[in-house]
Amino acid sequence: MENLLSNASPHSETLIEERGKRIKLAAEVGLARSSGGRLWARALRRRLHRQRKLPQQTCIAKNSTPPLMKEVPLVADVTEEKEEVQDRMRALQRLVPGGEEMEVERLFEETADYIEALQEQVGVMRALACLLDGIESTDGDKL
């Protein structure tokens, strides 16, 4: 892939980026549709829908909702630890689509499902890339 990109002219590089973005979008739509019952899938679909309707608004406000409530540390010693945990929780919230509105339990659940869905998607895309690679090289041989 690096060879392709380096040999490509700047014009086609942008094209590749654009195409890549479209492919990514398609992949995300597929991802969102694959498990319609999940919160993250619905949130992802909403975000993609918004992106589609208003493509210039690329910055989707994912942090507009208040962070989920965490236990207030009662002991001074525990504060730092809990702070760390809370920081990471917030980071996870940002990662998982729709995570801002979830509480801890739900967040973990959705994260697990999201991870599985992402794993599947990566597998599919990787296989597809391999397939395309193989076919292209095969065609090159024939031609």
Added chain:
Amino acid sequence: MAPCTDPSSPTPSDLSILEKQKIYLNQHQKQYLNQSAYNSNFSPFLAFKPIVDEKSSIASGQVYDPINSLINGWPDFSMVSSTSLITENIKKRKGESNASLKAENSSIIEEGGDSNKKMKHVTCNDSHERNANTKEGNRKGKNKKEITTEDSKDNTKDSETSTDTAKPDYIHVRARRGQATDSHSLAERVRRERISERMRYLQELVPGCDKVTGKAGMLDEIINYVQSLQRQVEFLSMKLAAVNPTVDFDIDDFINRQMIPTNAGCLPLSNVLNNQLDPSFLQFNPLQRPAACYGLEMPIENPNPAFNGSMPEQVSASDTLGDQYLSVNYSSSNWDIGQQNLYCIDPQQARTLGFPF
């Protein structure tokens, strides 16, 4: 998912499995007494995984109800000294879970997750005794209230919960010796147990998480893993764009028509989750078969999480289209993440487009 029409009388297979569970749990009773909540809830979570291991096989044969498997042992816990007990029974949940387990694995997690949310513990309504005491009455109200708030948050499977529960729902919670037994701490404990269950499941999902200890460290690993997966998706999409200049997807078209994009390349389809490509695919010469449909028809709108069950039908449909077809291997898990819109099915177009390369 077929609604369970008579949840009050489990099928014979359920009963035998319940009995098996009972026996199993009875054997482990003493462990339960000494172990923390963490451990006692550990086995149910194993059943979430598609891989069936020893513990989960017992539960998964039934419908996976994580708490149910514990509850089956509860009535025999009379030897436990602490006796605060709140029984909650959600028949409909069990009935639904019964139906859903027969569906695909992908729905199990959802169902299990929902079960977790809906109740603290689930009892088998008819086959087990309930040790009710007077304190129950006070706690019942509180727990019901909690359950209803959880219900309101749960918007995934609400429609399924409507079936029949003439009896009031109970939550079954066992307080351990020396622990506070008021409803607040009980609820808190149950909540913590649930959270640690989920944490454990995440640990199993994320590779390398077992070596890290501590909540913050594990969360770190999880976050890194999710980020890396997302980056991989991005990288792969760029790669796909670069490798094949004709591969493109008009997502608007796709979404508007609820079909596979017609200007997308018709691609041979193979569900190769682990990159196990059939080498015959690579020798597939498109010029020899211009008339064949190269793609595989996929239902795009398939929000049903149990729709993987319909995959085999599609396989047969594709098989009829040509014998040199890519053998589509459908795994039981939700594999179709990106595939639905990555593959084009349009026989007429295949005729004209040929192979995109």
